[in-house]
Amino acid sequence: MDRLSTSSECPDKVYDLAIIGAGPAGSLAAALAARAGLSVIMFEQKKHPRTKICGGFISSRAISLLPHDLELLSLQSQPVYQISVIKNRTPHTYNSKTRLGLVLKRDKLDQLLAEYAVRTGVKLKENETVESVQTVKPDGNNKDLYLFKTTKNEDVNIFASYLIIADGANSNNADQVGLSGKHRFCGWGLSKIINLKSPVAETGILKFYPLPFLGGMGWSFSGSDWANHGVGGLAGRKYLARAYNKLFPSEAKGNREQGKLNSWPLPFLGPLKKNANYNSIAIGDAAGLVEPFSGEGLYNSFKSAHLAISAILKSMAEIDSQVTAAEIYNPLFRKYFYFAFIKTLPGAALLHARSILASSTLPSQIAALMNNSLWFNQALDLSAIGTDRLLVKDIGD
Numbered sequence: 001m002d003r004l005s006t007s008s009e010c011p012d013k014v015y016d017l018a019i020i021g022a023g024p025a026g027s028l029a030a031a032l033a034a035r036a037g038l039s040v041i042m043f044e045q046k047k048h049p050r051t052k053i054c055g056g057f058i059s060s061r062a063i064s065l066l067p068h069d070l071e072l073l074s075l076q077s078q079p080v081y082q083i084s085v086i087k088n089r090t091p092h093t094y095n096s097k098t099r100l101g102l103v104l105k106r107d108k109l110d111q112l113l114a115e116y117a118v119r120t121g122v123k124l125k126e127n128e129t130v131e132s133v134q135t136v137k138p139d140g141n142n143k144d145l146y147l148f149k150t151t152k153n154e155d156v157n158i159f160a161s162y163l164i165i166a167d168g169a170n171s172n173n174a175d176q177v178g179l180s181g182k183h184r185f186c187g188w189g190l191s192k193i194i195n196l197k198s199p200v201a202e203t204g205i206l207k208f209y210p211l212p213f214l215g216g217m218g219w220s221f222s223g224s225d226w227a228n229h230g231v232g233g234l235a236g237r238k239y240l241a242r243a244y245n246k247l248f249p250s251e252a253k254g255n256r257e258q259g260k261l262n263s264w265p266l267p268f269l270g271p272l273k274k275n276a277n278y279n280s281i282a283i284g285d286a287a288g289l290v291e292p293f294s295g296e297g298l299y300n301s302f303k304s305a306h307l308a309i310s311a312i313l314k315s316m317a318e319i320d321s322q323v324t325a326a327e328i329y330n331p332l333f334r335k336y337f338y339f340a341f342i343k344t345l346p347g348a349a350l351l352h353a354r355s356i357l358a359s360s361t362l363p364s365q366i367a368a369l370m371n372n373s374l375w376f377n378q379a380l381d382l383s384a385i386g387t388d389r390l391l392v393k394d395i396g397d
């Protein structure tokens with residue numbers, strides 16, 4: 001951790017909480033904190049709506065962790081009730097009685113969440129990249145604070161008592177405050193949005209295509225007049241790109257107006273790493289919390305946002321005894337991520353084996369995974385960590 005030993009900085013503005021990255025993890029954490037009465041500043045290097053490479057599926061378990069007054073259904077989306085696994089051109093289908101989630105465009109979801117955070121009182125600074133973070137002890141302060149250097153704040157010192165790092169899979173801020181930082185071993189996902197000339201006949205179905213190597217899966221998720229095609233897994237990007245071209249051969253012929261096939265890391269080993277130190281906590285992809293089998297990241301992003309805010313609020317309440325956020329977060333993290341992950345790894349390996357050897361049984365298993373009802377799933381009990389009230393409290397605007 002980079003620490004200034006003297007204290008010449010003038011605290012121009014001290015926020016209770018600063019958040020780096022206004023993706024889904026950062027925006028939810030920001031909104032929960034603001035609703036609890038904290039002053040919150042959030043830095044985002046881009047401007048919403050910004051592109052994020054993603055399959056665009058948000059599961060019902062992820063939705064259940066979002067504020068109830070977030071107008072998710074104001075976005076164009078397709079409810080999902082069916083999962084199809086297609087192996088050797090044969091589809092194996094599972095129909096669910098309950099909604100499994102929504103297919104939508106990620107840039108719109110992320111914009112909605114960031115705007116929601118602003119409505120709760122968060123100061124959002126877009127087009128502003130955090131370049132470095134230091135811990136400092138300004139005069140008259142008995143606690144270390146975080147001080148930010150951004151692309152825009154040359155003349156103003158911005159300080160915060162607590163820090164959440166939510167700057168995604170390529171996080172370059174985590175290691176500056178003593179967290180694990182870069183995810184050197186991870187999966188990769190490649191995807192592309194295909195704009196269709198006519199509306200899709202079959203919407204609301206998640207179609208999966210198991211790939212013939214460990215940890216690989218292709219997908220096609222349909223919106224109303226667009227589809228999200230992609231592949232993900234543990235193999236290298238070149239191999240995955242070849243698998244994509246084989247699965248979607250008409251696109252391989254180079255239909256340029258359909259955009260580029262882009263790749264992004266799928267970090268999943270975060271539960272084994274250090275994700276909290278002093279009063280800083282990494283969440284979402286920055287913490288490496290993608291679900292190892294499916295590559296689903298939104299659920300664990302939201303789960304970690306709840307745990308982080310719960311820890312920060314408890315640390316603030318214990319201000320006299322100076323209990324740090326990390327001291328409260330680490331046991332929660334061990335319970336909800338580390339121990340869960342130890343069970344999830346063999347569970348994910350079994351699901352991969354099933355996808356190759358017994359594909360017909362896979363759709364119902366994927367649905368069970370998304371419903372948190374597989375033997376290795378561990379749902380987050382919001383009332384036990386105390387953030388449930390932040391989802392429903394009237395913010396009066």
Ligand SMILES: Cc1cc2nc3c(=O)[nH]c(=O)nc-3n(C[C@H](O)[C@H](O)[C@H](O)COP(=O)(O)OP(=O)(O)OC[C@H]3O[C@@H](n4cnc5c(N)ncnc54)[C@H](O)[C@@H]3O)c2cc1C
Pocket residue numbers: 020021022023024025026043044045046050052053054055056057058059128129130131166167168169171172173188189190191230232263264265266283284285286290295296297298299301
């Ligand atoms: C191909 C692919 C498909 C996927 N499909 C799904 C899916 O269908 N469903 C699902 O649940 N998950 C899916 N995931 C995973 C999901 O996209 C991630 O888990 C999720 O985006 C994590 O959210 P986050 O807020 O942690 O990070 P991000 O969404 O990456 O947000 C991080 C934010 O931080 C900003 N930032 C970065 N550095 C700085 C800085 N220095 N200063 C200021 N701002 C900064 C970035 O601009 C960005 O806005 C997929 C991933 C991939 C790669």
